[in-house]
Amino acid sequence: MLDIYVDADACPVKAEVEKVAGRHSLNVFIVSNGGIRPRPHPLIQTIVVTDGADAADNWIADHIGAGDIAITSDIPLAARCLSKSARVLRPNGDAFTPDNIGTALGMREFQRHLREATGNPTRNAEFTPRDRSRFLNALENDIQAIRRANMQPNR
Numbered sequence: 001m002l003d004i005y006v007d008a009d010a011c012p013v014k015a016e017v018e019k020v021a022g023r024h025s026l027n028v029f030i031v032s033n034g035g036i037r038p039r040p041h042p043l044i045q046t047i048v049v050t051d052g053a054d055a056a057d058n059w060i061a062d063h064i065g066a067g068d069i070a071i072t073s074d075i076p077l078a079a080r081c082l083s084k085s086a087r088v089l090r091p092n093g094d095a096f097t098p099d100n101i102g103t104a105l106g107m108r109e110f111q112r113h114l115r116e117a118t119g120n121p122t123r124n125a126e127f128t129p130r131d132r133s134r135f136l137n138a139l140e141n142d143i144q145a146i147r148r149a150n151m152q153p154n155r
Contacts, residue, residue, distance in 0.1 A: 001027070002146050005060045005081075007072035008032040012127050013091045013135050017071060018044055020139050029063070031056045067146050069139070075101070075108045087142045092127065093134030095142075 006017055008030045018041055021028045030036060031047045033056055038046040049055035057077040064070055066085035072078055078088040078096040088096040096104060111122050 002143065002150075003064075003068045004028045005064050005068060005070045005086075006030045007056060007060060007070070007074055007077060008036050009056065010073070011071060011091055013071065013132060014039075016132065016136055017139070020136065020143070024143055026143070029060075031059050067150065069142055069146070071139075075104045079105060087146065089135065089138050089142065091135055092125075092131035093136075093138040095138060 004017060004021055004026055006014060006028060008014060009032045014030060017028055018039060020026075021043055022041060026043065028041075028044045029047055030039065030044060031049065033050065033053075034048055036046055036048065038044075047056075047059060049059050051058075057072075057074060057080070060070060060072075060077060061080040061084070064081050064084055064086045068081075068086045070078065070081040070086055070088045071091060072081075072088065073090050075096070079101050081088050082096060082098055082101055090096070114120070115122055
């Protein structure tokens, strides 16, 4: 069964995930280090981990499987989920894929090096209504693609 895992600490699309998951009757795991209120929806499970900075990422990576979807901006977590044949979306609707994850990891490391060398912080782009719309479309498309793939007879 298709499940959705949300790296929730800084995720701006939790409500959208809940709406789409409700429409498709999908289980959702909202995983965070704390500060997230449990959702009253029966398909939404709030998981609060307390074992350090990467505990939420570790919980998601340990539980996600092939044919599931992860929602995260965390590039190393995305790589771990892709290695388990899951699909991974950023909150802006961009997909991490096996074809682009290496470049994303390299750029992350390059930006870290620039921050250390210059002392200047990097800035993330502002989250826009267009990003929210792109995310909703991408999530719907991924759900439909996974369902179509699961309906294919094994060859």
